[in-house]
Amino acid sequence: MRFLSSRRRHPAAKALLLVLGLFVMGALYTVLAPATQVSADTTTSQQVAEGKALFAVGCASCHGLNGEGQVGAGSGVETGGDTTTEIQGPSLVGVGAAAVDFQVSSGRMPLAKPEAQAPVKPNRYTPEEVAALEAYVASLGPGPDVPAPADYDPSGVSAEDVARGGELFRTNCSACHNFEGAGGALPGGKYAPSLYGVPDRRIYEAMITGPQQMPVFSDGVVRPEDKRAIIAYLNTLHSQPNEGGLNLGGLGPVSEGLWAWILGLGTLMGIAVWIAAKGAKAK
Incomplete structure (x- = not known):
């Protein structure tokens, strides 16, 4: 202590204290820095890279290599001098991980062939692969999370x-x-x-x-x-349990009443025709 106190007014004391402070702060940061965050960032980067590779194989043919979307040739009909076009695959920038989870986990994507609507079918990806695709698409732009x-x-x-x-x-x-x-x-x-x-x-x-x-x-x-x-x-x-009868898809009283009229009146008309025919033969 006497050694330090006798030299605290030395011209180099401030510079040494500054260097010592920087050294202590660096050591504390190394010890206390959240290693899990670094690991998480690395894991996320790897997941994005894996998702990009999967995307290039199964999705890029319609949505573009970078998820920017693609426009394909339409029917060839010209309107105002321009040939009509149709969207082959919409842009995925900003759709978020939730959209990927919905489309891929339900088997709607990737499409086997262009259709008016993507049908539900068995999912071809593992949960890890779905998560990788979600991470990649989420990296293209902010959107709803899962x-x-x-x-x-x-x-x-x-x-x-x-x-x-x-x-x-x-x-x-x-x-x-x-x-x-x-x-x-x-x-x-x-x-x-x-x-x-x-x-x-x-x-x-x-x-x-x-x-x-x-x-x-x-x-x-x-x-x-x-x-x-x-x-x-x-x-x-x-x-709720079905109490019996046909629910006709739950379309409501209009459709149920229509079928009642068709079946009811049709049955009555058939009986009337049968009675009239039998009566005419009897005479």
Whole structure:
């Protein structure tokens, strides 16, 4: 201590203290730096690289090597001097990891051949490969992340919220998916798929990403708690037992009444014709 105190006014003391301080700070940073973060960054980079390789093999032929999308030749009909074109694969910049999880985990992507709508089919990728594709597409631009179970789990939804979810579904979704979520036809060879047996996470992802012709129901349009209420309503509706008879797809009283008129009147007309024919033969 006497040695240091006798030399604290030395001209080189400040420079030595500065060097010592920098050395101590560097040592502390090396010891206390979050190694897990460095490892996570490395893992993410590797995952993005793996996803890019998978993307180049299975997706780039339609969506472009960098996910920028591609436009293919259309029918060749000229309108105003220009030949019509059609989108071969839309841009994936900004669609987010949730869109990849929805499309790939359901087997809709990659498409085997161009169609009016991508059908559900068995998934050809492992969970690790799906996660790699999600990481790569997410790196192209900010977009919705894959939701956590707390986002879409409807287990804590009350009966009042289920009723509210039914109102929201009938207002926003039934025009395409019908009142029971059984699906329905749309123009151009497209269709709204049935929601029977669809996992909760996939329904939530569809609402936040707007796949194909479906609009995007962002949190500003439909709140997260309202999305859970809609999922709870569908689960409650689809878990109800069939009390007998044909439900005719749950299309409602109009279609059921139409079939009642067709079958009922058709049966009565047939009986009337049969009676008239028998009476004429008897005479």
